[in-house]
Amino acid sequence: MMDGPALEARGVTKRYGSRDALCGVDLVARPGEVHGLLGPNGAGKTTLMRVVLGLVQRDAGTVQVLGRDLHSTAGPIPSGVAGLVETPAFYPYLSGRDNLGLLARLDGVRKSGDRLHRVLAQTGLEPHADVDVSAYSAGMRQRLGLAAALLRAPRLLVLDEPTSALDPGSARDVRALARTIADEGAAVVLSSHDMAEVEGLCSNLTVIDRGRVVFSGAVDELRRTTGILHRLHTSDDGAALQLASGSPGLRATAVAGGGLEVSADRDALDAYVIGLGAAGVAVRALQSSGRSLESLFLELTGYNGARPS
Amino acid sequence: MRVRGVIAVVGVEWFKLAAQLKTRVVLGACVAGPFLFAATIRLQNSLPEDTLFGRAVKESGFAVSLVILGFAALWACPALTSAIGGDVFAAEDRHRTWKTVLTRSCSRADVFVGKVLTALGFSSLAVTLLAVSSVAAGLLLIGSQPLIGLSGVLLERDQALMRVALAWVSVLPPAFGFTALAVLLSVATRSSAAGIGLPVVAGLIMQLLALVDGPEPVRQILISSAFGAWHGLLTAPPFYRPLVYGTVVSGIYFVVCLAISYAIVRRRDIGE
Numbered sequence: 001m002m003d004g005p006a007l008e009a010r011g012v013t014k015r016y017g018s019r020d021a022l023c024g025v026d027l028v029a030r031p032g033e034v035h036g037l038l039g040p041n042g043a044g045k046t047t048l049m050r051v052v053l054g055l056v057q058r059d060a061g062t063v064q065v066l067g068r069d070l071h072s073t074a075g076p077i078p079s080g081v082a083g084l085v086e087t088p089a090f091y092p093y094l095s096g097r098d099n100l101g102l103l104a105r106l107d108g109v110r111k112s113g114d115r116l117h118r119v120l121a122q123t124g125l126e127p128h129a130d131v132d133v134s135a136y137s138a139g140m141r142q143r144l145g146l147a148a149a150l151l152r153a154p155r156l157l158v159l160d161e162p163t164s165a166l167d168p169g170s171a172r173d174v175r176a177l178a179r180t181i182a183d184e185g186a187a188v189v190l191s192s193h194d195m196a197e198v199e200g201l202c203s204n205l206t207v208i209d210r211g212r213v214v215f216s217g218a219v220d221e222l223r224r225t226t227g228i229l230h231r232l233h234t235s236d237d238g239a240a241l242q243l244a245s246g247s248p249g250l251r252a253t254a255v256a257g258g259g260l261e262v263s264a265d266r267d268a269l270d271a272y273v274i275g276l277g278a279a280g281v282a283v284r285a286l287q288s289s290g291r292s293l294e295s296l297f298l299e300l301t302g303y304n305g306a307r308p309s
Numbered sequence: 310m311r312v313r314g315v316i317a318v319v320g321v322e323w324f325k326l327a328a329q330l331k332t333r334v335v336l337g338a339c340v341a342g343p344f345l346f347a348a349t350i351r352l353q354n355s356l357p358e359d360t361l362f363g364r365a366v367k368e369s370g371f372a373v374s375l376v377i378l379g380f381a382a383l384w385a386c387p388a389l390t391s392a393i394g395g396d397v398f399a400a401e402d403r404h405r406t407w408k409t410v411l412t413r414s415c416s417r418a419d420v421f422v423g424k425v426l427t428a429l430g431f432s433s434l435a436v437t438l439l440a441v442s443s444v445a446a447g448l449l450l451i452g453s454q455p456l457i458g459l460s461g462v463l464l465e466r467d468q469a470l471m472r473v474a475l476a477w478v479s480v481l482p483p484a485f486g487f488t489a490l491a492v493l494l495s496v497a498t499r500s501s502a503a504g505i506g507l508p509v510v511a512g513l514i515m516q517l518l519a520l521v522d523g524p525e526p527v528r529q530i531l532i533s534s535a536f537g538a539w540h541g542l543l544t545a546p547p548f549y550r551p552l553v554y555g556t557v558v559s560g561i562y563f564v565v566c567l568a569i570s571y572a573i574v575r576r577r578d579i580g581e
Contacts, residue, residue, distance in 0.1 A: 082412065
């Protein structure tokens with residue numbers, strides 16, 4: 001296992017015309033970890049993954065993969081780096097096996113029979129390997145994309161929503177595979193909108209919003225920094241929400257079905273409850289609860305169903 | 310750029326070509342077309358008299374090949390050469406496979422050179438098949454009688470065969486120039502339709518420009534003029550100036566189109 005990070009991106013910036021897709025983004029993934037990359041749609045996750053895989057030329061910043069500088073998009077990506085970005089695409093008039101065989105040739109492997117057999121078995125595609133890709137379902141293409149990535153025996157594996165098109169059983173298999181690959185010493189960078197998936201797999205997270213990193217660190221650290229979550233029921237939730245908006249160190253969101261979710265430390269919460277009483281709003285119930293990654297994500301990105309422009 | 314990488318890309322591209330019906334149809338047409346033409350000529354009473362060597366198609370099989378060459382130079386060569394050259398890059402856009410190809414161990418230079426070599430190889434193969442098939446069709450269905458050259462001198466069988474072969478070889482430089490033009494259009498537009506169709510349209514426009522009484526410098530820079538340079542090989546004595554000039558013009562098209570194409574491929578951001 002290598003000592004340094006498998007991936008170290010520093011200050012990565014990418015502009016498309018006048019739009020900043022990435023603004024000084026840092027991302028560090030170490031061998032043996034599954035690193036979650038989270039963010040709302042359009043946050044810049046896929047652009048960052050494309051930069052790391054040499055598909056998109058960054059405007060500024062540095063990217064090191066497996067200890068090697070990735071200078072530009074012109075060169076080949078180093079061996080041991082593999083990725084799956086958005087929906088995998090293959091030549092539809094060739095079988096899955098032939099597609100993988102061609103990709104192995106591009107990797108410099110001429111006799112790839114055993115390796116193909118192994119990755120097809122790992123991804124559960126062996127029975128469909130000789131069928132033309134045009135007949136594959138979205139899930140099968142996703143698995144073929146994973147097989148193509150595994151062909152490169154990755155020590156850095158970049159996976160962009162790898163379970164998005166899969167049924168629950170297949171998604172579980174892919175998660176187990178990602179875990180196994182990390183346990184064998186590779187770094188896996190995984191983006192997903194499935195918070196339960198990220199929470200179950202990832203030890204560390206980078207959260208991006210509008211091209212900027214809004215959090216980077218361990219999931220537990222995220223919980224600590226964003227305060228404890230409380231469930232609050234009052235006699236007037238509207239007034240309570242309004243009062244919360246003016247309370248320092250406290251954030252509150254309305255919950256469907258009634259009540260509020262309040263994130264605050266103890267002092268801020270005490271002041272808030274006293275303030276509610278003074279404003280004539282009765283507190284009917286107040287419970288502290290563990291926070292889901294989803295609520296942390298929503299709080300970090302300020303997402304409440306409709307993105308502010 | 311690594312030679313091994315380029316060889317790998319060429320191998321992959323030919324494997325893909327071999328698996329496509331389009332390839333077989335185009336190459337099949339190159340083989341069958343001349344036989345159909347020769348058989349039709351043999352069966353009908355009239356001759357394609359308005360075509361160079363058209364009056365001689367029933368007298369010498371070599372004339373059949375030269376009539377087909379005249380037609381191919383006008384119409385078929387731009388289409389044949391752009392069939393693959395205009396699709397070899399744009400197909401990756403159509404199938405959205407750029408990200409699949411460029412996340413392997415080949416550089417963009419390897420991929421570019423490999424694809425261009427494949428397109429040039431296909432153009433050579435198509436022209437060669439058309440040449441061999443047209444000579445074979447002429448000799449088998451009409452006969453191997455001597456050919457009367459453009460100066461009225463009789464060319465014996467061996468001599469005629471040599472001149473016909475050289476005439477076909479002479480269309481390779483403009484064919485490569487058209488292939489490079491097709492590659493450029495394919496890379497710039499990311500569209501197979503544009504990559505395949507626009508070179509043919511460009512060829513037609515050039516033919517029209519050559520027909521109208523336009524300024525000489527304009528006519529001289531038309532790559533399509535190089536397709537007619539073989540006429541000088543069938544005169545006595547042969548004159549090579551148009552051939553040399555056509556080869557130089559084709560070379561300029563080739564270098565400029567491929568240089569621009571590579572610059573685009575090298576700098577391109579690969580999105581979906």
